[in-house]
Amino acid sequence: MTVGIKQLISLDVFNHLLSLPVEFHTDQATGGVSRKVTRGTGALSSLSFFLTGNILPTVIEIGLVIAIFIKFFPPIFAAVFGVFVLVYVTFTVVVTNRRQKLLLETNKRDDKGSEQSIDALMNYETVKYFTNEDFESKRYQSTLEKWADTAIVSNKKGANLNMGQGLILTADLTALLALAVREYLNGAATLGDFVLITTYLNRVAIPLSFLGALYRSLKQSLANVDEMFKLMEVENDVVDKEGASELCCTKGHIQIKNVEFAYKKDRQILKGISIDIPSHTSVALVGASGSGKSTVSKLLLRLYDVDQGMVTIDGTDIRDITQTSLRNNIGVVAQDSILFNESIFKNIQYGKPDATKEEVYEAAKLASINELIEGLPQGYDTEVGERGVKLSGGEKQRVAIARMLLKNPPILLFDEATASLDTKSEQSIQEAIKTISKGGKTTIAIAHRLSTIVDFDKIVVLDKGKVIEEGTHEELLNSCGAYQKLWASQSGVGTANG
Ligand SMILES: Nc1ncnc2c1ncn2[C@@H]1O[C@H](COP(=O)(O)OP(=O)(O)O)[C@@H](O)[C@H]1O
Ligand SMILES: [Mg+2]
CATH class of the missing domain: 3.40.50.300 (P-loop containing nucleotide triphosphate hydrolases)
Structure with a gap:
């Protein structure tokens, strides 16, 4: 499935790029375009993998657990749980979106690196004539460093996001367990209920943290795909007119x-x-x-x-x-x-x-x-x-x-x-x-x-x-x-x- 999609899209992008006027190609560096396409098609494969295999079952699982909470336990449980889901989702979305700009910047610097290396490799003869291997190497190194700078910040932000999500999750588990203990001490719940609650909580914590990670990769993939589709949106301004005729047997005047x-x-x-x-x-x-x-x-x-x-x-x-x-x-x-x-x-x-x-x-x-x-x-x-x-x-x-x-x-x-x-x-x-x-x-x-x-x-x-x-x-x-x-x-x- 994903291989099929990647193949289709790659071909589509290739055809589109070939159909674009000379002007586009004279203005674009090949290295950058090729990076965009590679990242885009790779991201598409992972997107289709996420969307087909994982999201739906996870959402259903979370929904079922919530339904059970509402039906069998005092309303306070569902309320605490609901607030928690809200906080968790808001946190994930806000932090991920803030990280998005950084991701795009990282991509831009990645393109730049590819452009420079391809340019130097294609012109290797000139590089040698002028013995500028060192010059090229330093230039490439400085671009790579710039890329690494943003990539590291971006990864750090990603790690912070993970940590934040973990904290929220733990806080909530603790709160719900405390509630369960109180119910048990009050005599409103049996030991069996207590065990049941902790089991359900675990059932819901794992898929939720999975969804959080998924959202992050999803946004990242979407950014990569978006850049590739921007290439697809470049308009061809040398196009055939509607009803253009075929030139055949020309006299060549x-x-x-x-x-x-x-x-x-x-x-x-x-x-x-x-x-x-x-x-x-x-x-x-x-x-x-x-x-x-x-x-x-x-x-x-x-x-x-x-x-x-x-x-x-x-x-x-x-x-x-x-x-x-x-x-x-x-x-x-x-x-x-x-x-x-x-x-x-x-x-x-x-x-x-x-x-x-x-x-x-x-x-x-x-x-x-x-x-x-x-x-x-x-x-x-x-x-x-x-x-x-x-x-x-x-x-x-x-x-x-x-x-x-x-x-x-x-x-x-x-x-x-x-x-x-x-x-x-x-x-x-x-x-x-x-x-x-x-x-x-x-x-x-x-x-x-x-x-x-x-x-x-x-x-x-x-x-x-x-x-x-x-x-x-x-x-x-x-x-x-x-x-x-x-x-x-x-x-x-x-x-x-x-
Ligand atoms: N793709 C391009 N973009 C901008 N300027 C160009 C481009 N191609 C050629 N030129 C400029 O147009 C002028 C005429 O170029 P050209 O027609 O190739 O000259 P020639 O008579 O030597 O064949 C040159 O000054 C050149 O710098
Ligand atoms: Mg000429």
């Missing part, structure tokens, strides 16, 4: 019309950009680093929604298309390609999960990585490590290209995809890209090295979030503007044309 965009309100990134990318053509985006090229590609994929203007495909605003069908039609090789911790084969196959072996090999060949893979001792079964750390930058990039070629979508998007390759592999991949693009594809390439895009149908130069020039390579060179300067600086031929 992309228009970016007067688009303005800011990641955060206080910093405008794109300041009114218009780019027309006719179907089956190739367009290159060039410009200084930080000019907004990758941002344009993210808007095209609708990882973010534009603030002003619109992006259309075949004349339809992409906000009127389902995100799945939109992204199915676009193949991306990102600026810093990241692979999964699996074999090379699986990583390429990710582009089309049902691809056959032959298709995977074919894609690897097109991305000119087949020779390299076949030369490896384990061939296609070579594990690439977390995020692909066991491959060089260029190898990773080529696996990413193969993965995209396998998907074979009508729109291709390369974000500095060949930047980390040597000239020879770059040329062979450029050839491959050219061959594929000829088969009626729309190609968008963000390029740093201009030599790779000279024969593109159109080159768009961006600067600080604006289009400052556009045209073919020849046209741009002849207009003697920013592109011409960029070209000259890269080819090292001064300001001469060509």
Whole structure:
């Protein structure tokens, strides 16, 4: 039962987290989110365990004992007992609630610790380059200490609660026993009655202290579950419209019309950009680093929604298309390609999960990585490590290209995809890209090295979030503007044309 619940909820949370926009993930530290989920699902299991197995029988037991007291003993017994239950419950609830804030603070510090350790472990290379193991260790230690400080106070409060509950319980038992002794001495009760009373009292004391402890764990579990459900409540602001259409058999005519965009309100990134990318053509985006090229590609994929203007495909605003069908039609090789911790084969196959072996090999060949893979001792079964750390930058990039070629979508998007390759592999991949693009594809390439895009149908130069020039390579060179300067600086031929 509890395993089933944990499984269901874990899957639900996972699905929800994956569906959230990129923005959520860029703002959240993975370590903290993962802690919240672990604590939440763990708490859920214990909650369902409490609720199903223990509470009801205990409550019934207490009720029965009270009924017996009322029926068979003088009213004073029930009165004393009732007052006691009231005091006990009030005490438990008030103290537990006061402790709740502390619990939440402890959780927050627990998250922080997890965030820091995961961050350091994921960036272990940088830690080593700067020999900052000590620095990281001290930082983590200080966070752990802060966590321990609140955790200890919280535990102390818990212990005080237990002690208080014990005191109240004992006081009451003593009072009721004293009453019973008085009744016996008065001759109103027999020795048998006396024994009966003490037995009943014991029967009720144990479940009551159990309920007290239960309430405490219940509140704690609820706090943990609540934090997890807060994650579930994060709203997705990039959602499919009601009745959004499916994009299929696209001609790949992309228009970016007067688009303005800011990641955060206080910093405008794109300041009114218009780019027309006719179907089956190739367009290159060039410009200084930080000019907004990758941002344009993210808007095209609708990882973010534009603030002003619109992006259309075949004349339809992409906000009127389902995100799945939109992204199915676009193949991306990102600026810093990241692979999964699996074999090379699986990583390429990710582009089309049902691809056959032959298709995977074919894609690897097109991305000119087949020779390299076949030369490896384990061939296609070579594990690439977390995020692909066991491959060089260029190898990773080529696996990413193969993965995209396998998907074979009508729109291709390369974000500095060949930047980390040597000239020879770059040329062979450029050839491959050219061959594929000829088969009626729309190609968008963000390029740093201009030599790779000279024969593109159109080159768009961006600067600080604006289009400052556009045209073919020849046209741009002849207009003697920013592109011409960029070209000259890269080819090292001064300001001469060509
Ligand atoms: N997720 C983000 N949140 C806030 N700012 C961002 C984010 N991603 C990029 N930026 C900023 O937007 C600007 C444009 O970035 P980008 O489009 O990646 O430039 P590039 O032209 O080099 O690809 C940069 O100044 C960058 O700092
Ligand atoms: Mg970029």
